[in-house]
Amino acid sequence: MAEIKAEPGHHHTLAIPETDISAKKPQKTQRVASLDIFRGLTVALMILVDDAGGEWPMIGHAPWHGCNLADFVMPFFLFIVGMAIPLALKKIPSKAQAVKKVVCRTLKLLFWGLLLQGGYSHAPDKLTYGVDVKMIRFCGILQRIAFAYLVVALAEIFLRLSPSKDVSAGHFSVFRLYCWQWLVGACILVMYLALLYGTYVPDWQFTVLDKNSPEYGKVFSVTCNVRGKLNPPCNAVGYIDREVLGINHMYQRPALRRSKACMENSPYEGPFKTGAPSWCHAPFEPEGILSSISAVLSTIIGVHFGHVLIHMKGHSERLKQWIIMGFALLILGLVLHFTNAIPLNKQLYTFSYVCVTSGAAALVFSAIYILVDIWNLKYIFLPLKWIGMNAMLVYVMAAEGIFAEILFWAIIAGILHQFRIYWKL
Template identity: 50%
Template structure:
């Protein structure tokens, strides 16, 4: 996952085909988040397979969650202004409340609490007994999915407005009006995911470079960013958070799916049994995801649609089973030592690679004037 994340972060701008899909559909980059959440779920099943004290485990999970939330606010809330801007600090009225680390933190906490408190006492000797033991966790996943679908397709989205600042400080911000008045829409302008974030978080606290700015309606260079077409719709420059509140509901379900794969490791000791049960779940998820996409519930990473959750979790299951087969069954562990190291230091690597920490630090050393720094010398950020 970390190798894939580094690849798409650094090559996505050069090769838009592997960058995040502008809206519907999936590309290579769109698998990074669900793969990460999936493996978090797997690891939680192994971490909590033997609990000495549920209360202590809960307290530790909450502390880890708070650490991730704080790191997310610091690195993705706008405090570090990025390459070519030797300033720092963030206006609380403009801070981005949510982000990748915050989503992982929320999914981690709720999945950990499920594993700590929602386990049955049944003995597991078959697939059906496995489902019975963890029936309350599956019921929770069903509740989350139902809530997501109900809000996405049931909420009425009214017309809304937003404004963007003009570069000239003396000019008033430019106001845009977006016409909606619909229910159940899943296009960029009028979906319930964006509406909930605007109402609860506030539009000033959302991500300001939305992925739909690369759609054909909003960019003459689509699927890359570019100037607006002359007939661009009014919503093209509106903030939209890809890690918003409602979309994070389905992200939690991805983590719970990974938890199920981890349960299979815990309760089935034979390689064939493990792979058999993984493949049943994987096949069902992929078929359901693709079927829903064909029926109009499109694969969409930004909305984290139910079909997207099913399909990406299923693909994560295939990759997980393949690596298990290669390493644990066939014994080719040397080939994965680098990936194992990266997995053990995933948070550190994410902060360094995805949050531009090294470039931001390096550009602070310059000669004569800030523009004369090593990043400009080697052509990064120019």
């Protein structure tokens, strides 16, 4: 089987949104099948945990510290976006043109994110639409992806260097070639840790604005007056979001309310305990400002894997880089968590969480790469490939609650289309 190489006719589309970069010569382009399948697997995983997470909380988001199956979805998306960035931008010689494409795709992501999660479209089965601008949610999944994509893509455009020699000559040559991108990542990490542990969190109060809550309209106070805490009521992530976004514009039903301190049936949804802490009723933004800054690190790590795919020509060289780095990240994150240095926490997007989820993404992608690009087992993954090639469409349908009704026929249509191309029908 032919390897995936950085040929003039070889490019890949971006995870969400999808790219469409024209080649200089009018020839049929190819896609990196393993990346499409990984993207499709992540979208399918997102739909699974969204639909079944309430019934099986062990696969839903962890209420606070810890990492369940659902907590891998967001970093997997960011990792995929990062991998696709160098593949998508490598054929655009003009920096101005590349910036234009990046900005346009960022704006598209922000538009869809605000539309789907801001409150403009809700309860589609009841045909209720519209938004209360006093309660609109500014942050969300697509907004976080847009931010990470914009930062990392601009760094890729302006900081990448031309290789002076074959980077496959040494295992650290890819790191040296893209040292400025890694410096950006180091600065982001330092800034995140400084704000997370250095920000003073004062006492605060809030009014319950969730109309479905029995505590609607009640005012609660939370005592903090601390610095460097990672508990639900007094962490810097929530404090910065309350100050910048406003508590009305944050997620009203966060996973932290399913913690043991709050609910009788934790980790299941249910009534609050008698005398539950006041912060159990408070909003919290899981895709907020400070945590989104940390989330950029997942995309930067993904970019490195895309660089390896472009510059390393042999399967063994690529896999050696990916697997070693994947295990290194996984071990580092687990050590930080189990030594209580930095706990795993998706809602805070801690550094240990970045390491564990990025390492897992690296190993999952490596396994798919072996199955698809080395063993050529593409056709058993056709449904996932179709989902990955139409990720934005599937995401919108899932968010609108109409995906389940048409998934079956969409997959069938995708399989038939692939077989028609394969057999040239």
